[in-house]
Amino acid sequence: MSYINRVPVELGKRSYDILVGIGLLQQAGEELLPILRQPRVAIITDDNVAPLYLETLETSLSAAGINHSHTILPHGEQTKDFTCLQRLVEQLLKNKMERGTALIALGGGVIGDITGFAASIVLRGIDFIQVPTTLLSQVDSSVGGKTGINSPHGKNLIGSFYQPRLVLADIGTLDTLPQRELLAGYAETVKYGLINDSDFFAWLEEQGPALCKGDQALRQEVVVRSCRAKAVIVATDEREVGARALLNLGHTFAHALEAETGYGDSLIHGEAVAIGIKLAFDLSSHLKLCPKQECERVAHHFETVGLPTKLREIAGPDWTPQTLVNHMTRDKKVRNEKITFVLTNGIGKAFLTSDVSMDALESTLQDALSQ
Ligand SMILES: NC(=O)c1ccc[n+]([C@@H]2O[C@H](COP(=O)([O-])OP(=O)(O)OC[C@H]3O[C@@H](n4cnc5c(N)ncnc54)[C@H](O)[C@@H]3O)[C@@H](O)[C@H]2O)c1
Ligand SMILES: [Zn+2]
Numbered sequence: 001m002s003y004i005n006r007v008p009v010e011l012g013k014r015s016y017d018i019l020v021g022i023g024l025l026q027q028a029g030e031e032l033l034p035i036l037r038q039p040r041v042a043i044i045t046d047d048n049v050a051p052l053y054l055e056t057l058e059t060s061l062s063a064a065g066i067n068h069s070h071t072i073l074p075h076g077e078q079t080k081d082f083t084c085l086q087r088l089v090e091q092l093l094k095n096k097m098e099r100g101t102a103l104i105a106l107g108g109g110v111i112g113d114i115t116g117f118a119a120s121i122v123l124r125g126i127d128f129i130q131v132p133t134t135l136l137s138q139v140d141s142s143v144g145g146k147t148g149i150n151s152p153h154g155k156n157l158i159g160s161f162y163q164p165r166l167v168l169a170d171i172g173t174l175d176t177l178p179q180r181e182l183l184a185g186y187a188e189t190v191k192y193g194l195i196n197d198s199d200f201f202a203w204l205e206e207q208g209p210a211l212c213k214g215d216q217a218l219r220q221e222v223v224v225r226s227c228r229a230k231a232v233i234v235a236t237d238e239r240e241v242g243a244r245a246l247l248n249l250g251h252t253f254a255h256a257l258e259a260e261t262g263y264g265d266s267l268i269h270g271e272a273v274a275i276g277i278k279l280a281f282d283l284s285s286h287l288k289l290c291p292k293q294e295c296e297r298v299a300h301h302f303e304t305v306g307l308p309t310k311l312r313e314i315a316g317p318d319w320t321p322q323t324l325v326n327h328m329t330r331d332k333k334v335r336n337e338k339i340t341f342v343l344t345n346g347i348g349k350a351f352l353t354s355d356v357s358m359d360a361l362e363s364t365l366q367d368a369l370s371q
Contacts, residue, residue: 029064038100116147120162135185184270198348250277256327
């Protein structure tokens with residue numbers, strides 16, 4: 001067993017720890033026992049993750065004397081819907097779960113989001129634990145308590161703020177993650193450097209390539225640094241009335257790209273985030289808020305590790321700035337018809353603004369579509 005890092009998330013009575021280490025799954029039972037109300041859990045996972053990690057987790061729970069059951073959902077974004085949620089909740093109730101039973105989300109962000117939401121509504125709220133197994137879920141979605149499912153009207157429109165009791169991030173699980181998924185998660189870690197930590201971004205420029213290729217010690221360090229960054233922001237603004245919105249850097253664009261490509265395999269979330277971040281830098285540069293060299297430095301880093309940065313890599317022949325703008329004005333971050341953007345004065349200097357003209361936005365998108 002390697003060294004375990006403990007990152008606290010300070011939220012008063014709802015505070016919890018994120019544990020990060022290699023091989024943590026094997027000692028999950030020991031770590032969980034002190035925080036469980038009863039030695040009884042229900043594991044929720046998906047059909048990709050179950051054959052890889054369910055047995056290891058269950059063995060560890062049994063060794064600690066923790067009673068367990070499991071539910072295996074289909075993998076993929078489609079699982080985050082009402083039909084699946086209903087099935088999950090009904091199955092939990094059928095298994096006679098009690099207020100003291102905790103749910104364990106074993107998987108990526110999809111499993112974390114639906115399990116957290118189920119935990120927040122079943123029996124008016126029971127405890128849940130995140131065991132994230134993708135880089136994206138280890139550095140982002142398992143931390144901070146946003147839970148939910150999708151609606152035909154848009155992604156993540158139904159949900160709750162509901163914090164886990166503990167997050168166990170086992171770096172070893174990343175070894176089986178497809179490289180494309182790993183890189184998608186990496187885009188979200190770069191985001192933290194770009195928001196307010198230029199030293200972290202410089203560190204990623206040096207270490208990112210080795211980390212993406214598989215260096216476990218670097219992966220542990222990146223998860224710890226990312227969780228610390230997110231924990232600070234979440235502790236200051238749990239419900240996203242202010243600073244937490246900075247975490248949406250690149251996301252207003254990313255969500256429009258995902259909506260236009262139909263949330264399919266042609267563009268996964270982290271890839272959309274990489275392109276979206278580049279567009280946020282381009283727009284900032286267009287508005288003379290950020291030096292052009294900074295845009296190029298960011299794009300260069302994404303390209304070095306193998307992430308896309310150009311709209312041309314995904315755009316269809318009929319894409320226009322207007323189609324993307326239409327998606328943006330439908331995003332849930334729109335207030336009083338004004339789109340809130342995260343713009344930047346340079347690497348590590350992001351800020352929020354609703355003061356962006358349609359002309360500037362459309363011409364940035366037009367330039368990006370022609371590059
Ligand atoms: N709650 C939040 O704050 C928040 C933040 C960001 C994203 N999200 C949500 O997270 C979801 C995306 O999460 P994700 O990228 O983890 O996707 P995911 O959960 O769909 O996982 C990606 C794929 O990898 C597979 N997988 C998971 N772990 C594996 C492993 N160790 N080895 C091999 N395969 C593995 C999964 O079965 C799936 O096919 C989206 O629904 C997004 O809305 C939520
Ligand atoms: Zn994201």
